[in-house]
Amino acid sequence: MTELEQSIKLKRGFRSLREEAMLNLVRTVDQTQIAFTRLFREHGITPQQYNVLRILSGAGEPLPCLEVAARMVTVVPAITGLIDRLEKAGLAVRKRCADDRRIIFVELTPGGRGLLKALEEPVDRLHEELLGQLTDTELKTLIRLAAKARETAEERNGA
Secondary structure (H helix, E strand, C coil): CCHHHHHCCCCCCCCCHHHHHHHHHHHHHHHHHHHHHHHHHHCCCCHHHHHHHHHHHHHCCCEEHHHHHHHCCCCCCCHHHHHHHHHHCCCEEEEECCCCCCCEEEEECHHHHHHHHHHHHHHHHHHHHHHCCCCHHHHHHHHHHHHHHHHHHHHHHCC
């Protein structure tokens, strides 16, 4: 009996290796998300808000709202509400494009940059805690296999 079978108290086994692999992926994502959600909650934000802050920081310039949405790691149905909450918290600000008033740019505030700086070390520690038991070779294999599996899902979902 595998660790996952024991953990979820599965009595008759998995129907296939694919099912076992998929449930392992889902369980792993769930457990790691819980850890990151707790960390970000301590700083008053959600994982999705952290993702927006990282996108804006990495871009190094204001981005249109739709571009921020396109760069998200996870699909967010309401990017406007997400940016509203960041703006209300003083972490990001919206600015209308001077050339095309229909386009609204989002940029980090000094507070947003400060929060990202404060999160660098705790996020690095959590990465180490969650994946530190894997060798570099294992991490590269994990990355390659996750990308290969995700590619099919993205094609299917039109992403």
